Amino acid sequence: MNSNQYLQAAELHCEQRGCKLTALRKQVLELVLRHEGVVKAYQVLADLQKERGAAAPPTVYRALDFLVEQGLLHRVDALNGFIVCDHFECQHESMILVCETCGKVQEVDVMAALNGLRDVAQAADFTLSHQNLMLTGLCKVCRV
Amino acid sequence: MNSNQYLQAAELHCEQRGCKLTALRKQVLELVLRHEGVVKAYQVLADLQKERGAAAPPTVYRALDFLVEQGLLHRVDALNGFIVCDHFECQHESMILVCETCGKVQEVDVMAALNGLRDVAQAADFTLSHQNLMLTGLCKVCRV
DNA sequence: GACAGCATGTTACTGTATAACATCACATTG
DNA sequence: CAATGTGATGTTATACAGTAACATGCTGTC
Ligand SMILES: [Zn+2]
Ligand SMILES: [Zn+2]
Ligand SMILES: [Zn+2]
Ligand SMILES: [Zn+2]
DSSP states (O other), X not given: OOHHHHHHHHHHXXXXXXXXXXHHHHHHHHHHHHSSSOEEHHHHHHXXXXXXXXXXXXXXXXXXXXXXXXXXXXXEGGGTEEEEOTTTTSOOOEEEEEETTTOOEEEEEOHHHHHHHHHXXXXXXXXXXXXXXXXXXXXXXXXX | OOHHHHHHHHHHHHHHTTOOOOHHHHHHHHHHXXXXXXXXXXXXXXXXXXXXXXXXXXXXXXXXXXXXXXXXXXXXXXXXXXXXXXXXXXXXXXXXXXXXXXXXXXXXXXXHHHHHHHXXXXXXXXXXXXXXXXXXXXXXXXXX
């Protein structure tokens, strides 16, 4: 799926959820798409300013928050960053693997493995919400 | 284990690891202990200022970093905060459960369950580091 | 006492995020 | 059409989080 296809699918996805992927939001999403891996809000802001002149933090944070809410992006707490979710269609619980060395990110499904954690939590009288785990480690390339 | 016992054990723990729980570090740890659940660095800073007058961010961040390094505290990325680890003695991988409603925190061991995730990651050519998961959900009290 | 090594103090800054309010675009409806 | 409501965006200012760089102090060793 290339960037254009993604954007189109994203637009449809939003419509189906009863909201609009406006021009601004689309532009922000596009800027995030351009990067491989984690992108920071202020990086997006800088990019946005290059493209449309003046722009302030709230502009970009509002768009990012929207995109996260729609499931198009995931927030990476540990890095104060954002990554694109490339399978936003499906209701998923994934594990986002962030390489400590190169910063690359991959997302793998862990519905099954998560049930193990869910059981443990339940045993401690705690009900886990829907999760997107964010774990760090070393990718294939950096492991050597 | 009450606060005093904890501090004493922490002191010993540091010594065994070849470093010192200095007065300042101890004071910071004590301030964190006073709170239930997650504490923010700037909250600790404010508390510290009340007790010893002037104090700047680096003072508190250095102490917090040290305490995390020694395993006495865990950092909670999603909240930019810190929590006390009450079983720092053992080498552990835990799951930190944060209640979405009341903010209380509990830590449970998940060494076993984590191996499930580790396998999934490995299958994706990714080697997980030592983890302390931070998951959200609803605690016993707030679930009703 | 001179030095090394670490802990702490101090200043100034960079980076991250949000509150609050103004304005705009567009749809609904009297 | 004018009036109104609603959600998106613009704007300003500020709060919150974290660090660099350098100065100073403390403790032990030689
Ligand atoms: Zn995803
Ligand atoms: Zn890597
Ligand atoms: Zn712990
Ligand atoms: Zn609760």
